[in-house]
Amino acid sequence: MKARDILLQEAEDYIKTCYTELGKTEQETCARLEEIRQEIDQGGTYEHTFEELEHGAKMAWRNSNRCIGRLFWDSMVVRDQRHLEHPEDIYASLLNHIESATNGGKIIPTISVFKPPGPNSEGVRIWNHQLIRYAGYETESGIIGDPASVTFTKTCLDMGWNGNRTDFDVLPLLIQSGDSDPVLFNIPDELVLEVPLTHPDYPSFGDLGLRWYAVPIISDMLLVIGGIRYTAAPFNGWYMATEIGARNFADENRYNALPHVAELMGLSTASETTLWRDRALVEMNVAVLHSYKQAGVSIVDHHTAAAQFKLFEQREAECGRPLTGYWNWLIPPISPATTHIFHHSYDNTLVFPNFLKRSEIND
Numbered sequence: 001m002k003a004r005d006i007l008l009q010e011a012e013d014y015i016k017t018c019y020t021e022l023g024k025t026e027q028e029t030c031a032r033l034e035e036i037r038q039e040i041d042q043g044g045t046y047e048h049t050f051e052e053l054e055h056g057a058k059m060a061w062r063n064s065n066r067c068i069g070r071l072f073w074d075s076m077v078v079r080d081q082r083h084l085e086h087p088e089d090i091y092a093s094l095l096n097h098i099e100s101a102t103n104g105g106k107i108i109p110t111i112s113v114f115k116p117p118g119p120n121s122e123g124v125r126i127w128n129h130q131l132i133r134y135a136g137y138e139t140e141s142g143i144i145g146d147p148a149s150v151t152f153t154k155t156c157l158d159m160g161w162n163g164n165r166t167d168f169d170v171l172p173l174l175i176q177s178g179d180s181d182p183v184l185f186n187i188p189d190e191l192v193l194e195v196p197l198t199h200p201d202y203p204s205f206g207d208l209g210l211r212w213y214a215v216p217i218i219s220d221m222l223l224v225i226g227g228i229r230y231t232a233a234p235f236n237g238w239y240m241a242t243e244i245g246a247r248n249f250a251d252e253n254r255y256n257a258l259p260h261v262a263e264l265m266g267l268s269t270a271s272e273t274t275l276w277r278d279r280a281l282v283e284m285n286v287a288v289l290h291s292y293k294q295a296g297v298s299i300v301d302h303h304t305a306a307a308q309f310k311l312f313e314q315r316e317a318e319c320g321r322p323l324t325g326y327w328n329w330l331i332p333p334i335s336p337a338t339t340h341i342f343h344h345s346y347d348n349t350l351v352f353p354n355f356l357k358r359s360e361i362n363d
């Protein structure tokens, strides 16, 4: 099949599903399909209406098999930014996304969709993994900051960026538009809401100096709708606390904070059989939930998130949509067996629209 025929097939499949879900008539659907056929014949691609883009982005979230947070798929704010060309304008739009999604801590799930690559344009690409993330610096005496960011930090340093070399330096944005070189932009401090970590029962927890940012905004995944690949479509929700407490601060190849937490709790780390690691892990997650709630920043615990996911499963069944999911990612990293997810199996079929990692694209 030629590329155009594949694109036309994917466009038809999407429009039929999308227009049915939006309650449009057969007549409207056929008329739109004819328009798209002509557009593809003439220019090799086609452009989504805002309505098609908005609903497609929501469907992509609804189809994200690794996401436990999908109950709220239909409430996402979709920002159509396809008219922007210049890196400075894209930068300004990303700052608006950060500010509007943060919403003073009452986080609003939001996605910004930028111009996709076309027959005569490279489209937009954001090189960051997340819009807000901490730098990682390799030094002779170990790593400062987030080890997961060492490679990207090196790229930014090579391009002339300088961090303060603390454990919590917010990285710059690296934006590429069309076929021009990527450009670096700093994020103003006042736009980055952060939460200092304290623990309700251990006053010395605050002395660890741990903090994390409020809003996770994934910026390195592709949004694929009806055969169109949006290479820059940063999206945010709110955190599930275990992401921060059981991975970012707990992994030995991340901030590796559990031994410090065990020490301040007065636990001996001499033997694994005391389960000191597990006790430190739970208190780390208690600290995250306590701190985000105290700061008025949206967050969800893994039990509540699992209960919400169960509701999502039920609603999808009521709508007659087969549920797809990926068990390995849906179970939380602590106490997984206390959630219903652990005791179920899920169909990991890839349904479109969806989000893909760059490495998952095979032309």
Ligand code: HEM
Pocket: 057, 060, 061, 064, 066, 067, 068, 069, 070, 072, 076, 109, 110, 111, 221, 235, 236, 237, 238, 239, 240, 243, 300, 305, 329, 355
């Ligand atoms: C509203 C609150 C949300 C919560 C609590 C939530 C929770 C999560 C969690 C815990 C993961 C696993 C992440 C990891 O282990 O690294 C995840 C994955 C994912 N979520 Fe959600 N999510 C939310 C909203 C969203 C939104 C708004 C989107 C997109 C529009 C989304 C799309 C995804 C995708 C694509 C993945 C898989 C990422 C990958 O494969 O690397 N989620 N989500």
Ligand SMILES: N=C(Nc1cccc(CNC[C@@H]2CCCN2)c1)c1cccs1
Pocket: 216, 217, 218, 235, 236, 237, 238, 239, 240, 243
């Ligand atoms: N709560 C969130 N967490 C999340 C969602 C998708 C992807 C990620 C990052 N996952 C990659 C890390 C690094 C390896 C394993 N997890 C986090 C959200 C981020 C954006 C919207 S919701």
